[in-house]
Amino acid sequence: MGVVFQAPLFPGKAAYAQVITQNLSALGGPESSETVDAFQSDTNYRYGAQGLSFGPWAVNGEASEGWGYTNNADQIMGGVPSAVSQTKANLEGLLTQSRRRVRVGASVNQLYYPERGLQDQTNWSAFLSGDERLGHDRLEYHLSHEKMTQMPFDLGALAANRPVPYFVQDLALDDRIETHGKLSIIPNFDLKRFQFADLAGSDIFLQQSYRNRVLFSEGIGLRYSMAEGSDLLLIAQGVEIRYSSNRFSLPSRNSNGFSALAGYDYEMPGPFSVRVLGGYQSRSYAASAYKALNTFYVELRGTWTPTHLTRVSLTVSRGIADSAFESVAGFVYTNAALDIRHTYSRNLVLHAGAEVQQGGAGKTPAIFEHTPLYQVMTSQLNCDFSVGFDWALDRNFSLEASNIYRNANAVGTGRYSIDTAVISIKYQL
Numbered sequence: 001m002g003v004v005f006q007a008p009l010f011p012g013k014a015a016y017a018q019v020i021t022q023n024l025s026a027l028g029g030p031e032s033s034e035t036v037d038a039f040q041s042d043t044n045y046r047y048g049a050q051g052l053s054f055g056p057w058a059v060n061g062e063a064s065e066g067w068g069y070t071n072n073a074d075q076i077m078g079g080v081p082s083a084v085s086q087t088k089a090n091l092e093g094l095l096t097q098s099r100r101r102v103r104v105g106a107s108v109n110q111l112y113y114p115e116r117g118l119q120d121q122t123n124w125s126a127f128l129s130g131d132e133r134l135g136h137d138r139l140e141y142h143l144s145h146e147k148m149t150q151m152p153f154d155l156g157a158l159a160a161n162r163p164v165p166y167f168v169q170d171l172a173l174d175d176r177i178e179t180h181g182k183l184s185i186i187p188n189f190d191l192k193r194f195q196f197a198d199l200a201g202s203d204i205f206l207q208q209s210y211r212n213r214v215l216f217s218e219g220i221g222l223r224y225s226m227a228e229g230s231d232l233l234l235i236a237q238g239v240e241i242r243y244s245s246n247r248f249s250l251p252s253r254n255s256n257g258f259s260a261l262a263g264y265d266y267e268m269p270g271p272f273s274v275r276v277l278g279g280y281q282s283r284s285y286a287a288s289a290y291k292a293l294n295t296f297y298v299e300l301r302g303t304w305t306p307t308h309l310t311r312v313s314l315t316v317s318r319g320i321a322d323s324a325f326e327s328v329a330g331f332v333y334t335n336a337a338l339d340i341r342h343t344y345s346r347n348l349v350l351h352a353g354a355e356v357q358q359g360g361a362g363k364t365p366a367i368f369e370h371t372p373l374y375q376v377m378t379s380q381l382n383c384d385f386s387v388g389f390d391w392a393l394d395r396n397f398s399l400e401a402s403n404i405y406r407n408a409n410a411v412g413t414g415r416y417s418i419d420t421a422v423i424s425i426k427y428q429l
Helices: 038-047
Strands: 052-053 057-070 081-095 099-112 120-132 138-148 164-179 182-196 214-227 230-243 256-266 272-285 293-307 308-321 333-346 348-361 378-393 397-409 415-428
Touching: 052 378, 230 272, 256 415, 272 308
Parallel strands: none
Antiparallel strands: 052 057, 057 081, 057 415, 081 099, 099 120, 120 138, 138 164, 164 182, 182 214, 214 230, 230 256, 256 272, 272 293, 293 308, 308 333, 333 348, 348 378, 378 397, 397 415
């Protein structure tokens, strides 16, 4: 499934910018899952929250309340400092049967700035996902509805002085067909619908519904098992983007894209796991006014676990981002993130992270001048550094603290910094 990277409202992991990346579900395996060895699993079982059980259903949830301070509540050049509070909650149910798994859940994340009410925001999501085993097939599905927020430092985003809310509906289907040999065939389909809000006021730059669009993605992946935990990968994928609004009577922004990728997966008992992919990616537009994009795609995801107590994760990716933002012809992005987690003691986990993200857009056609689609800057660079800890007080309650420093530039602005510190108390079922 495609991934939407969005700024975490407060530090945790460093990944943040809102970039629509490749739909790589045809390669198999949930990319966001964390590797947990048997030792850590046993520790979690002995001392961590275990949720609730209702027959075949397992229910897990958590709620937290955090307080902190930021030197830039607007997250843009010249932003106002403010105290801040954050309320988060999520609830998830898991049904596990011999040939079926079903997950259903919802979450909410609310921010409140006493000195800068304009930046108050509430994000939420609800999802249903699972898989069905039918002979040699495993059909996976995912359906979600999310309300999210775009911030000024997101690559290619409007440098607005307020959050830009939008909705995403996502339907994804994957069918993993396991042959009698070592080959698995994984066709997939993903449909996303983006709906942006028109913000209050007469400023044309605050009228955001011209960005409403539907994104179709279809592909087929091949996974060849060389040995247990060692697989060769191949994927071909098409992406079609169709806009539902043309408020400014400009040439059609619709586009078609194609990717051909090859790679390798390695995940065995031991200190290393890695996925590496490389290939070709292109996008062409329905209107000749927009220049086609062609580039190489690369992705590296690696995990090093030198001991039961320390895990180091590295992610590097480069490709063509969805043409969702003010630079209508899209851009080529490069992203690198490092995450380090160390279990200092049974109930105290330390973490640190760093991320660099760069976006490069082509020159915007002159016909876009005096419209929100005109991109005055062709390069954007954001850097994050974060540190924090999670301290379990007992099975259910924990104390968390984190600090994130971000150096960024928005479209049409110079560089600026955002420094946010927060401490929160969390309850887990």
